[in-house]
Amino acid sequence: MKLLNEISSSFWGLFRSPNREIYIEALLKINEEYQYSNYFLSREMCIQVLGDYFSRRQVEIEREQEEAEADTLEPPATRILNWLIRTRWLRRQEDFVNLSVNIVIPDYAAVFIGAFERLIGEEGDEADIYIQNIYANLFSYRNDPRASIALLNTALVNTRRLNKTLQDMLHNMDKFFTILLDLKFYGELLRERLDGYVEEIVKKKYHILKTSDNFYLYKADIKQWLKLLREEPEYLELTIRRGGKKLELSEAVRLLDDIERGFDDIERRIANMDREHTRYVRVTVSRLYYLLNKEEDTKGLILQLLNRMSREEDPEPLIRKTAARMNLSRRELLSDKSLYRKRKPREAFREKLQPEEAPKELSREELLSLNRVSAKIHQRRDYRLHQRADGGQGCGDHRRQRPKRRRF
Incomplete structure (x- = not known):
């Protein structure tokens, strides 16, 4: 004040x-x-x-x-x-x-x-300056023998400023959506897209998130340093004494937590900017398609009708007149498949069932063949169990003493 x-x-x-x-x-x-x-x-x-x-x-x-x-x-x-x-x-x-x-x-x-x-001026490199300042502050705090706790406070201030800068960038993207609605010709839209949005957002502001010299280049080292500093309470106490301030160790750890939390917020804001950027591209394409069709397709005519209704003081008569003459539902949205159908009763399912076949009686030759197969299976099983019981020794004697097959 x-x-x-x-x-x-x-x-x-x-x-x-x-x-x-x-x-x-x-x-x-x-x-x-x-x-x-x-x-x-x-x-x-x-x-x-x-x-x-x-x-x-x-x-x-x-x-x-x-x-x-x-x-x-x-x-x-x-x-x-x-x-x-x-x-x-x-x-x-x-x-x-x-x-x-x-x-x-x-x-x-x-x-x-x-x-x-x-x-009035350009502020394209502001976020680069903040992330580089944070990196330099933490690097000096970790490696400089004269470093004090004041460097952590400076790193926290720059982290908050970077968060604020990214949030302002995200809010400034909203004005481009408003500009899109005011453009009446596709030539103006392309000029706004290429000269306005690409120049101001993509090349000047958004580039810090996508190039090699950006936030992600410094993030890994900063996260690692914060983790190592938490594991070195003696070093934190030493830097507190160098600063000459009465500060508890828990307060220094809280500074590290605030810096890390700030970096998590930065990542979320960058993800939001990615989402807004993708949404703007989709809206631009939709607006371009709308202008190229000159409001002659179904969507354009419906928009003209809605604009006409919005200009009426009492739109109810016009709505009723429109409902009596037109069906505004699209076939892709409202069809016979999307309507509710009553579930069929169980009787309809039972009617489609095939009758069960009666079991067929086997002949004498088929029964004898099944008995031979069963006898062979039991004989081989007994032989293998006997081998395992002897530990695999005397295989030749067992093979010579193998019982003869029974004939039926």
């Missing part, structure tokens, strides 16, 4: 101003030169930077409510700079040694300028 208390009421006038886009561009340009000049800019240098930037195009600045008539006669660069200083987005700092005036960016204004950069 300390920085918030430093903000004056005129500071918020930028968001109400009709020239806010021009002021935001000026702040971003000054901040870029501010960093390049090692956070030191004179008033003359600011005017020169803004003059060079806005001289490339025609700029129309509307008059602000608090501006005097004399202010509107100033050049655009001077006028913009004076307004930003007056509303406390920039601050004048007198240098009495060099007898010059420097322009500095207050801390609270730097927070908003950073937000403007994120809103």
Whole structure:
């Protein structure tokens, strides 16, 4: 709340101003030169930077409510700079040694300028930075003899930021579904698919999940280090003492658990992004098919009918009229197979049964043949049992003393 208390009421006038886009561009340009000049800019240098930037195009600045008539006669660069200083987005700092005036960016204004950069600029590599930071923090914590428990806290912060970044990426994919419904021609849809979705999601954001230099490259090592650190409580206590803070061993273990839980959440969010990406591809194909058919197929005509009903204040008469003339059920969805059929009684099953055949009586020759086969089977079984009882010895004697076959 300390920085918030430093903000004056005129500071918020930028968001109400009709020239806010021009002021935001000026702040971003000054901040870029501010960093390049090692956070030191004179008033003359600011005017020169803004003059060079806005001289490339025609700029129309509307008059602000608090501006005097004399202010509107100033050049655009001077006028913009004076307004930003007056509303406390920039601050004048007198240098009495060099007898010059420097322009500095207050801390609270730097927070908003950073937000403007994120809103306007590209943030494709942000997730790469977070995962590499986590990897570097845990690697240093494990191998650096001077490491303290503060590295674990930093790794946890970066894990949460990576989770937040992936969640924002997932939420931003919803806007592409809305854009699809607004496109009326298949040429626009292909342009949106190739130039919009592929450029912004697949190449800039989604690529971190699919290339070799991504989350999965670091995940295995990080999981292994977390497991080894849990098995080394002495090392955890040593790093706690190096940090100089009164921290229990259980709190250090909880940090490891939070980092691992954060990685599990990251995996779930990546799986959700895979699912949303697949769903978007299916919706794009369906929308393209719908536009190519020019609403002349069955689905297109049904959609026209539903849109007509939705425009009616009382759609009930139109619904009844439609129901009297049309059957809107598709044959693939509603057929004779999908309707309920009454189960047939058991009598119908019994009627289809074949009558049982009566057992056939055997003749004298067939009975004698069965007896011979049975005798052979019993004889061979007794012979094998006798061999097993003797342990396989005297096989020749047994073979010579083998009883003769009985003849019938």
